Amino acid sequence: MHNDLHVSRSTRLSTVAMLLLAILLVVMAAAPWWAGRADLRLFGEIFLYLSLACLWNLLAGYAGLVSVGQQAYVGFGGYMLFALTMLAGLHPVVVLPIVLVLGALIAAPVAVLIFRLRGAYFAIGTWVIAEVFRLGFAQISALGGGSGSSLSVNVVRSLASGRDGREAVAYWLALGVAVLVTGLVFFYMRSRQGVALMAIRDNELAAKSLGIDIWRTKFLVYVVTGGLTSLVGALIFLQKLRISPDAAFSVNDWTAFVIFIVVIGGIGTLEGPIIGTIAFFVLRETLADYGTLYLIALGLVAIVIMLKAPKGLWGLVRGKHSIELFPLSLAVRNIRQEKN
Amino acid sequence: MDWINTIVQGTLLGGLYAMFAAGLSLIFGVMRLVNIAHGDLIVLAAYFALTASIMLGLNPLVASVLVVPLMALLGYGLQRLVLNRTMGEDLLPPLLVTFGLSVIIQNALLIGYTADPQKLQAGLIEQQSVTVGGISIGLFPLLVFVVAILVIAILQWLFYRTALGRAFRATSDRQDVAQLMGLNRAHIFGLAMALSLAVTGLAGVFLGIRTSFDPAVGGSRLIYGFEAVIIGGLGNLWGTLAGGVILGVAQTVGAKFHPGLQVLAGHIVFLVILALRPRGLFPRID
Numbered sequence: 001m002h003n004d005l006h007v008s009r010s011t012r013l014s015t016v017a018m019l020l021l022a023i024l025l026v027v028m029a030a031a032p033w034w035a036g037r038a039d040l041r042l043f044g045e046i047f048l049y050l051s052l053a054c055l056w057n058l059l060a061g062y063a064g065l066v067s068v069g070q071q072a073y074v075g076f077g078g079y080m081l082f083a084l085t086m087l088a089g090l091h092p093v094v095v096l097p098i099v100l101v102l103g104a105l106i107a108a109p110v111a112v113l114i115f116r117l118r119g120a121y122f123a124i125g126t127w128v129i130a131e132v133f134r135l136g137f138a139q140i141s142a143l144g145g146g147s148g149s150s151l152s153v154n155v156v157r158s159l160a161s162g163r164d165g166r167e168a169v170a171y172w173l174a175l176g177v178a179v180l181v182t183g184l185v186f187f188y189m190r191s192r193q194g195v196a197l198m199a200i201r202d203n204e205l206a207a208k209s210l211g212i213d214i215w216r217t218k219f220l221v222y223v224v225t226g227g228l229t230s231l232v233g234a235l236i237f238l239q240k241l242r243i244s245p246d247a248a249f250s251v252n253d254w255t256a257f258v259i260f261i262v263v264i265g266g267i268g269t270l271e272g273p274i275i276g277t278i279a280f281f282v283l284r285e286t287l288a289d290y291g292t293l294y295l296i297a298l299g300l301v302a303i304v305i306m307l308k309a310p311k312g313l314w315g316l317v318r319g320k321h322s323i324e325l326f327p328l329s330l331a332v333r334n335i336r337q338e339k340n
Numbered sequence: 341m342d343w344i345n346t347i348v349q350g351t352l353l354g355g356l357y358a359m360f361a362a363g364l365s366l367i368f369g370v371m372r373l374v375n376i377a378h379g380d381l382i383v384l385a386a387y388f389a390l391t392a393s394i395m396l397g398l399n400p401l402v403a404s405v406l407v408v409p410l411m412a413l414l415g416y417g418l419q420r421l422v423l424n425r426t427m428g429e430d431l432l433p434p435l436l437v438t439f440g441l442s443v444i445i446q447n448a449l450l451i452g453y454t455a456d457p458q459k460l461q462a463g464l465i466e467q468q469s470v471t472v473g474g475i476s477i478g479l480f481p482l483l484v485f486v487v488a489i490l491v492i493a494i495l496q497w498l499f500y501r502t503a504l505g506r507a508f509r510a511t512s513d514r515q516d517v518a519q520l521m522g523l524n525r526a527h528i529f530g531l532a533m534a535l536s537l538a539v540t541g542l543a544g545v546f547l548g549i550r551t552s553f554d555p556a557v558g559g560s561r562l563i564y565g566f567e568a569v570i571i572g573g574l575g576n577l578w579g580t581l582a583g584g585v586i587l588g589v590a591q592t593v594g595a596k597f598h599p600g601l602q603v604l605a606g607h608i609v610f611l612v613i614l615a616l617r618p619r620g621l622f623p624r625i626d
Binding site: 113127296 | 368372373374376422425426431432433434435436437439441443446447450451559560563567574600603604607608610611614615618
């Protein structure tokens, strides 16, 4: 009898969802052949926002590190792309892994400093760091100072010959980083460290008494997130081809909207950022004609969701059942029952 | 002499920063709430003063008689209707809701007043100055500094010498016990936010007279206020004034080396103090 019981992560729903996701990925990878140029750019932007949302969700939703300063790494990554391609003469694709490492390297001392602040003060501390980055890069005249600079034609041409080719490469890089980030978060959350992270989030004292090194676990998450966010930043400005301190370190574009996405979708879940990103872009594309009003609407939606449905859209969908699209949690299942 | 002058001007600027910080420190002390929209509310107050001075022909300093109660009312309403629903162990709901509020205020101001920089005209007081020992001190910065000291003295008195202050401190220490003693937590929080935004209202009027402003400048005002609070030490109002002065001096000294370094110098001093004295220079002993 007890042989019928087994422990697994996957359910019928998650298997179907993963299959659909795989099909969707194949379709999206082929987008340069079936989508127009404008659509391709939009898809690229969606994947980059999805990556930022997944990373912020890992930081705030899983590690409890509510940062409002992730624009520091987006901007840093963007500027490193410009510096290493234009000043050091490297190929843009070669630059990407370097940006990842540099982002992580700069995140380490930042973490040592701002981990001294707790809770909400930690949040504003991260914003100060982002401001220091913004003001610092505005002083570097080789990168255009306060007015910024454009990616030189040679660098852009080195990406691929022809405009369609370049757009496709930029798109595939965006898709690739979204898959990389989502995959990393997924496998991290299934690992020992991921479980430790969730234990810390749920009860820091209990986690500590089980022997989890809280500081080290959070430090690791912050540094990895810093590196990956820098990589996403490099891709964002590879798509934009132009950078300036105000655009690169914008708190609204790279942090406020990302937080809204995660909260609207459902914080602390893998599905949340994906659903939130779709909701964000649907809202944006529908209300695009209203300009500023759309931002007010976005702020209102985020406030209402936080007050009325703090678990976000995904929380509403799954209600009291703890269904998951990603096979993440372990559960005991009865095979015989499922067969009948 | 030049350097003494720089330090004096920085000290006076610090008075303004201390006023940005006082409101922030107050609500954090009472209800552990960090208001991301704090800077945008300062800017909103400046626009209220602008509207009052244009429509009613008032001097903005006189208009503050209208702006301060209006902001206090707004604060009470905001706390009772919205922010009280977010209070709890989790810090994310208040953070997100005030973030949303910040985006809403910025964009509403953008629609109402456009992105053009505005300035409040307070008349003669802006040009007049007194000379002390060869250093010329502007009357207006001096007024701001004196008002900042008064505001902090009043808050200090309110906190430690009145029934309302006792209620604030009791709620801050143990919300549940304060509730059992017959205090209405929701009302106390409303009053704390009203008081915080009243100070913010005054700070907004001073900001608008001192420099030009536009809907996007709120974020950096929040950061200056925050830095003053941390430099001075959490929960210490006089420390907050000292923190504001240190930040102001750091900025004017930085600007003396290079105009682009003004704000950066302030941030760097903040980070250095955070690295060396993480509890601030004058932490409350308790």
